[in-house]
Amino acid sequence: MPKKIVISSACLLILISTAYATSAITDAQRQSIDQKKQQITSSITPEQKQAIDQKRQEIEDKINQNYDAFKAALLKRIDRAIAMIDNTTQKISSNTKIVDSSKEVILTSLANTKKGLETYKSKASSSTSLDELGAVGREFIQYLGAGEDVIKEGTKKALAVLGTNMTAKAEAYKAKLMQTLEVLKKTCPSEATAIGNLENKLKDLDKEITALKQATKDQNSAQIKIITAQIKTTVKETATILQSLQGKCQL
Secondary structure, three states, rough: OOHHHHHHHHHHHHHOOOOOOOOOHHHHHHHHHHHHHHHHHHHOOOOHHHHHHHHHHHHHHHHHHHHHHHHHHHHHHHHHHHHHHHHHHHHHHOOOOOHOOOHHHHHHHHHHHHHHHHHHHHHHHHHHOOOHHHHHHHHHHHHHHHHHHHHHHHHHHHHHHHHHHHHHHHHHHHHHHHHHHHHHHHHOOHHHHHHHHHHHHHHHHHHHHHHHHHHHHOOOHHHHHHHHHHHHHHHHHHHHHHHHHEEOEOO
16 A cells, blocks of 8 residues: 655645745744744634645545556556567467577567566555655666567567578479479460469569568568568469469479
């Protein structure tokens, strides 16, 4: 539970007496201030005291409500960050296209980042004041920036490996398609239109392979995803054309 903020009636009285200079108070001035405080205290009616206490309670409640809301929001944000780490970890762990050595490095970085986030969650949960919670929040935001960099780097490495593997598969498919085209040109010249379509698909595939190599080299995650999808589409369309030639040509 947070420490309750207590505002005494004396504090309100001090505010009333701020007309007196407090930076260089003489004994006589201090005595005069004390007398003034005593006069004010004595002159406060029960109704006025009740109003002061009520106002003080309202201020305390508002501060404590702000604390509770801030704490809930901070814990929610930390939980989201932890969930993001868990999600990335699961994707990396289940990706069979990432070599074990790279996978181990990435997963270790993610695990360390998660431990740090859990530490900040514990600090936020056990905080007892708005100031303490604010300090935890500032530290967490700074740490989160570094943690997000770890996640991004891990994702980039994973996609770079995916790009390398897809490039190898696409090049193998390209080589096979080139051989198939040579056979078709010799054995099935009557299907010139279909053969021309296959040649266009071969050109598309060649451009996509070149683009994927560059994106993989640059570790451009967005482009790797886009080009990988394009290659899959090209291969699928090529397979459809080849299927239409089944029975018509020697394949």
